[in-house]
Amino acid sequence: MHELGGAEAAHTAGGPETARLGIWLFLATEVLLFGGLFTAYTVFRMQDPALFHAGSLKLNRMLGAANTVVLICSSLTVALGLAAIREGKIRMLKVFLGLTLLLGAGFLGIKAIEYSEHFARREFPGTDLFFSLYFVMTALHAFHIAAGLAVFSGLLWLAAKGKFDAGYHTPVEVAGLYWHFVDVVWIYLFPLLYLIG
Amino acid sequence: MADGISGASGTGRGYLAETGLRSWAFSLDHKRIGVMYLYTTMFFFLVGGLFAELLRLKLMTPGPGFVSDKTYNVFFTLHGALMIFLFIIPAIPSALGNFFIPMMVGAHDVAFPRLNLAGYWIFLAGIVVVIASLVRPMDTGWTFYTPYSAKSGAAVTLLSFGLFLVGMSSILTGLNFIITIHTQRAPGMTWSRMPLFIWGMYATSVIQVLATPVIGMTFILLAAERLFGVGFFDPAKGGDPLLFQHFFWFYSHPVVYVMILPAMGIISEIIPVFSRKPIFGYKAIAYSSMAIALAGFLVWGHHMFVSGMSSVAAVIFSLLTFSVAVPTGVKVFNWIATLYRGSISFESPMLYALMFIFLFIIGGLTGPFLGSLGTNVQLHDTYFVVAHFHYTMMGGTVMGWLAGLHYWFPKMTGRMLSEKLARRAAVLILIGFNVTFFTMFILGYKGMPRRWAEYPVQYQTMHIIATVGSWVLAAGIIVMVWNFTRSLYRGEAAPGNPWGALTLEWQTASPPPVENFEVIPTVTEWPYSFGRKGAGDA
Ligand code: HEM
Ligand SMILES: [Cu+2]
Numbered sequence: 001m002h003e004l005g006g007a008e009a010a011h012t013a014g015g016p017e018t019a020r021l022g023i024w025l026f027l028a029t030e031v032l033l034f035g036g037l038f039t040a041y042t043v044f045r046m047q048d049p050a051l052f053h054a055g056s057l058k059l060n061r062m063l064g065a066a067n068t069v070v071l072i073c074s075s076l077t078v079a080l081g082l083a084a085i086r087e088g089k090i091r092m093l094k095v096f097l098g099l100t101l102l103l104g105a106g107f108l109g110i111k112a113i114e115y116s117e118h119f120a121r122r123e124f125p126g127t128d129l130f131f132s133l134y135f136v137m138t139a140l141h142a143f144h145i146a147a148g149l150a151v152f153s154g155l156l157w158l159a160a161k162g163k164f165d166a167g168y169h170t171p172v173e174v175a176g177l178y179w180h181f182v183d184v185v186w187i188y189l190f191p192l193l194y195l196i197g
Numbered sequence: 198m199a200d201g202i203s204g205a206s207g208t209g210r211g212y213l214a215e216t217g218l219r220s221w222a223f224s225l226d227h228k229r230i231g232v233m234y235l236y237t238t239m240f241f242f243l244v245g246g247l248f249a250e251l252l253r254l255k256l257m258t259p260g261p262g263f264v265s266d267k268t269y270n271v272f273f274t275l276h277g278a279l280m281i282f283l284f285i286i287p288a289i290p291s292a293l294g295n296f297f298i299p300m301m302v303g304a305h306d307v308a309f310p311r312l313n314l315a316g317y318w319i320f321l322a323g324i325v326v327v328i329a330s331l332v333r334p335m336d337t338g339w340t341f342y343t344p345y346s347a348k349s350g351a352a353v354t355l356l357s358f359g360l361f362l363v364g365m366s367s368i369l370t371g372l373n374f375i376i377t378i379h380t381q382r383a384p385g386m387t388w389s390r391m392p393l394f395i396w397g398m399y400a401t402s403v404i405q406v407l408a409t410p411v412i413g414m415t416f417i418l419l420a421a422e423r424l425f426g427v428g429f430f431d432p433a434k435g436g437d438p439l440l441f442q443h444f445f446w447f448y449s450h451p452v453v454y455v456m457i458l459p460a461m462g463i464i465s466e467i468i469p470v471f472s473r474k475p476i477f478g479y480k481a482i483a484y485s486s487m488a489i490a491l492a493g494f495l496v497w498g499h500h501m502f503v504s505g506m507s508s509v510a511a512v513i514f515s516l517l518t519f520s521v522a523v524p525t526g527v528k529v530f531n532w533i534a535t536l537y538r539g540s541i542s543f544e545s546p547m548l549y550a551l552m553f554i555f556l557f558i559i560g561g562l563t564g565p566f567l568g569s570l571g572t573n574v575q576l577h578d579t580y581f582v583v584a585h586f587h588y589t590m591m592g593g594t595v596m597g598w599l600a601g602l603h604y605w606f607p608k609m610t611g612r613m614l615s616e617k618l619a620r621r622a623a624v625l626i627l628i629g630f631n632v633t634f635f636t637m638f639i640l641g642y643k644g645m646p647r648r649w650a651e652y653p654v655q656y657q658t659m660h661i662i663a664t665v666g667s668w669v670l671a672a673g674i675i676v677m678v679w680n681f682t683r684s685l686y687r688g689e690a691a692p693g694n695p696w697g698a699l700t701l702e703w704q705t706a707s708p709p710p711v712e713n714f715e716v717i718p719t720v721t722e723w724p725y726s727f728g729r730k731g732a733g734d735a
Contacts, residue, residue, distance in 0.1 A: 018308050018380045025372050029410045036414030036444060040429055048435060125425040129435045132427035136418070 016170045023174045027181045030144075034185055037137050041192065044129045055130030056196055058123065060114055064194040067110050068186065074103035075183045078176045088166035090159060097156045100179070104149045111142050134193055141189060144182045151175050211611065211708035225310040226711060230317050231296030232609070237321070238292055241283040242595075243678075248276035250671055253633075253664040259654045269650035270336035277339035282360055283324060285594055286452060289459035290405070291320070291370050293601050294398050296609060298374055300702035301392045303383025303720065305712045308376040316369040323362030330355035338648065340449070343430035343441040347422045354423045357416035364409045364416075371405030374398055383701070385720035392700045392724050393482055397462025400486035404451045404458075404493060412448035415441065442504055446497035454493045456590060458486055460597025461528055464550050467604055468532050469725045470698045471547035472539025476725045478531040485524035492521045502573045511570055518568040525561060529554065544696070545619035549600035552627055556592025560585060563638065578648070581641025587634045599626075599677070606681070607695050611708040612688030618680035625673030632666030700724040 045052045081096030118124070118131070125135035155175055158164065164172060212228050221229055252272050255262050264272070295313065299306050307313050330352040337346040337353065346353050378399050382391070419441070421427045428434025430441045469476040476482065498506065498514030532554060541547070563585045566572045576582065606614050640659045645652060652660075694703040701724070705714050 018376055021379060022309060022312075022372060022376050025375060025406060029368055029372070029406055032407060033410035033414050036411050036418070040418075040440065043437070043440065044429075044435070051435070125421065125427050126434075129428060132421075132425070132429060132434075135425075136421055136427060140417070 016173065019170045019174050020177075023177050027177065030181060030185075034137075034140070037133070037140070038188075041133055041137070044133065048129065051128060052130050052196075055128065055134070056193065058121075059134070059194050060117060061194050063110050063114050064190055067107050068190050070103050070107050070110065071183050071186050074100050074107070075180055077103065078179050082169070082172055082176050085159075085164050085169040085172055086166060090162065090164060093164065093169075093172070094156060094159050097152055097159060101149060101152050101156070104145055104152070107145055108142060108149075111138065137189055137193070141182070141185055144185070148175070148179050148182055151178070209611075209706060209708075209710075211706055212711045213611070213708050214711075223314070225306070225314055227295050227299050227307050227310065227313060228609075228709065228713075230313050231292050231294070233317055234287060234295060234320070235292035237324070238284050238288040241279050242288070243674075245276055245280040245284055246671065246674065248272050248279070250667060252276060253667040255650065256652075256660045257657075257664050259652050259657050259660075261651065264650075266650040267336065270338075270648075271334045273648060274335040274338050278335060278356075280590075281339050282363055283327070285456050285590060286367065287320065287363075287370075289463070289594070289598055289601065290374070290398065290401055290455065291316075291367075293463070293598075293605065294374060294401075294459065295370070297605065297702055298377060298395060298398055299381065300705070300709065300713050301395055301700055302378060302381055303386055303701045303714065303718050304377065304381035305714070305717070306381075307373050308381055309373050312369055313373055316366045316373070319362050319369070320366035323359045323364075323366060326359030326362060327356060330359060340445060341419060342445075343419070343422065343438050346419060347430060354420045357420045361413050361416045364413050367405050368409045368413075371402035371409075374402040375406065378402075383717050383720055389480070389483075390720055390723045391483075393465035393476065393479070393486075394459075394462035394700075396483040396486050397458045397465065400490040401455050401458045401462075403487075404455050404490050408448045408451040408455075408494070411444060412452075415444040415448065418444075439501070439504060439506060442501050443497070446500045447494075450497040450500065451490075451493040453589070454489055456594045457597075458489060460553065460594045460601075461486070463597045463601040463604070464532060464553050465528075466698075466700065467546050467550040467600055468535050469727060470696050471544065471550070472536050472541045473727045474535055474539040475727055476531070477534035478527070479723070479725065481527050482531050485527045488524040489521060492517070492524070496521055499568055499573075502570060503577050515568060515570050519565065522561070522565065522568075529558060529561070545614065545616055545623065546600050546604035546696070548620065548623045549596050549603060552623065553593060553596040553600060556588055556596060556630065559635075560588030560592050563588065576641060578646055579641035580637040580645045580647055583647050584634050584637035584641055587637070592630060592634070602681075604696070605702075606684070607691030608702060608707050608709070610685055610688070611691050612684050613691045613695065614684045614688060615680055618676060618683075622673045622677035622680060625669055625676060627673075629666050629668070629670030629673055633663050633670055634666075636663040636666065698724075699726070 077096045077099040081093045081100065084090075084092035084096060123131050125132050152175065155172060158171070212226055221233060224230065251264075252269070255264055255269055255272070295307070333350060333352040335349075335351045335353065335356055337349050337351065341353065341357075378391075378395060418427070418429055422430055426434075427436075429436045430438045432438065465476060465482055496514060496518045498510060499518045502511050502515075543551075563581070567576060567582060567585060603614060603619060606612070636659050640656060640663070641647075643656070643659075645656050645659075691707045693705060693707050695707075696703070699722075701714075701718060701720070702709075704718060
């Protein structure tokens with residue numbers, strides 16, 4: 001595909017340090033992406049606290065809390081996977097990647113149950129500002145989870161092909177940082193939407 | 198700077214040696230990716246220009262003329278949106294930046310070549326979606342203000358998605374540049390020895406990375422508004438249309454610096470080379486780029502003085518707006534000081550650079566009229582605004598872009614341009630430009646509102662003058678395009694360093710080899726010490 005022969009090394013970035021800088025900068029852009037929504041939340045909540053109070057009470061706190069636990073566990077499995085491959089334990093990496101995939105899928109499953117509950121009660125995006133924000137924010141977050149699942153599937157495939165070892169595992173590290181970020185966003189969303197009522 | 202192989206001549210084909218579609222479409226070479234961006238953006242410059250000519254033709258007559266008012270709305274929206282999102286924002290960063298940042302910092306490539314290629318494909322995908330949205334063409338203007346954009350029958354949702362992709366590509370490119378500048382510099386290239394184009398691009402990339410996500414979110418919300426009626430911008434549902442304007446301008450004001458800072462970087466390269474003098478006030482130019490980038494985030498509200506925001510906020514935004522003029526003034530002063538007593542040679546890159554300074558000063562000086570609260574109310578949404586932004590965007594950025602194209606053409610293609618044709622084009626463009634757009638200042642001052650398809654007959658003479666000017670301008674552009682095309686095949690072979698410049702991209706063959714340099718150069722000096730070689734840094 002590329003015709004660079006011996007200089008190939010120069011074309012796979014400048015090593016883990018460069019990749020780490022890159023992902024941190026990318027996460028900064030993600031903060032700003034979600035920042036717009038958090039701004040909208042603040043503005044509208046100040047304008048109509050009662051509506052937000054009432055809306056918050058209609059969310060299913062049990063499912064929300066369950067999802068928080070699921071997501072924190074998945075952050076843990078990612079971290080354990082990284083620790084494993086740092087010591088060259090490729091089998092353990094595969095196990096933990098698999099667990100992460102399961103937990104992430106679990107999160108999306110629970111979210112789907114919540115959504116269907118809302119739809120059954122005729123609560124939609126557009127019902128009122130609270131539900132509009134709730135749906136847009138959680139949907140965008142869920143989209144990030146789904147993207148993360150795609151990434152981890154890719155990593156699992158690469159791990160199965162034996163691409164990683166103690167010396168080279170930058171992609172695992174970078175994906176891990178992304179996942180922790182998505183986790184942290186949820187840690188903000190959960191109290192903001194579910195608990196402040 | 199490094200004494201390279203400045204005599205090397207452009208007989209070889211360098212990075213252009215391989216041919217065929219695949220060798221381009223899947224190339225990880227930053228130079229090829231830059232060239233692909235160049236062709237793409239240039240194409241949209243010409244299409245956008247075509248719409249401009251149609252607009253001008255329509256405005257020759259005060260009445261309905263040859264298009265309906267609705268079609269006129271479509272024309273100015275397409276003209277504006279294509280020019281802004283598909284031409285001027287990506288033109289210098291993605292095309293020239295991609296080609297020259299790695300070369301000028303003395304690297305083999307950008308930090309993330311695969312991401313770079315992905316960025317181009319995302320850009321192209323965005324363009325395809327934008328084109329698909331033309332089934333029901335846009336009529337909202339390039340600013341997409343709600344509530345109209347939430348209700349318009351045009352394919353706004355699709356277009357938002359397309360522009361979201363274009364924005365994503367822009368973020369990836371900016372991110373890649375920042376990391377490249379941080380991690381891939383050649384040995385010896387300290388921050389204070391970086392070429393000023395690199396400083397300009399660094400500041401630009403910071404804005405791209407920090408502002409673009411916000412417009413991305415705005416597009417998501419606009420799409421949600423249309424698809425689900427979420428009501429964020431709809432007062433009937435407790436939302437606020439001003440929120441949209443705040444989001445929009447939080448991105449779109451800083452983005453005017455994404456348009457202008459790279460052009461300023463190009464001018465800062467060309468002026469010292471063609472006056473054979475060290476640039477005056479290197480540090481001031483470098484830091485003012487960063488200052489502009491940061492201050493640019495604080496002034497978005499000056500687009501909204503008459504939108505119903507609080508008057509305290511308006512006064513604050515007005516004051517902050519003036520503060521941006523300071524670092525801009527610093528730059529202009531430093532360029533002029535560099536020219537002063539230089540041994541100036543008027544080759545085509547320099548001609549365009551001088552045109553940049555001249556036109557940008559006019560554009561810049563008319564800015565404060567709009568930044569001041571009182572005059573803004575009189576001039577808001579008149580042709581004065583149209584004249585102002587064309588002087589800065591076209592007189593500024595486009596001239597800087599053209600200066601860069603003429604300057605780097607030998608490096609990119611291994612061929613020289615025809616100086617004679619370049620001069621003729623420059624003269625036509627200069628005359629046509631001023632006839633077209635200076636007239637608009639007068640129109641605006643007399644009260645002609647912008648975005649009107651039909652107008653009172655007293656304005657007609659002025660409109661006719663502007664339209665004739667736009668034909669001269671178009672003639673200049675055609676001569677220039679002809680010059681590029683002809684020289685690409687028949688221009689004489691370019692030496693490695695035709696202008697005797699000291700930055701690293703000239704210290705290798707024209708066109709450059711695939712990996713830019715046979716051996717990565719070691720930098721021992723800053724790149725502007727003309728006439729005092731070995732004199733050390735500034
Ligand atoms: C051949 C040169 C050009 C001519 C004759 C021209 C002419 C015009 C005219 C007549 C309008 C409509 C004004 C109105 O009704 O409000 C307009 C709008 C605009 N032009 Fe140009 N233009 C040219 C080049 C450019 C370039 C190079 C850019 C930017 C890179 C640009 C950006 C814009 C924008 C952003 C608008 C506002 C569109 C809107 O209101 O939504 N133009 N131009
Ligand atoms: Cu502005």
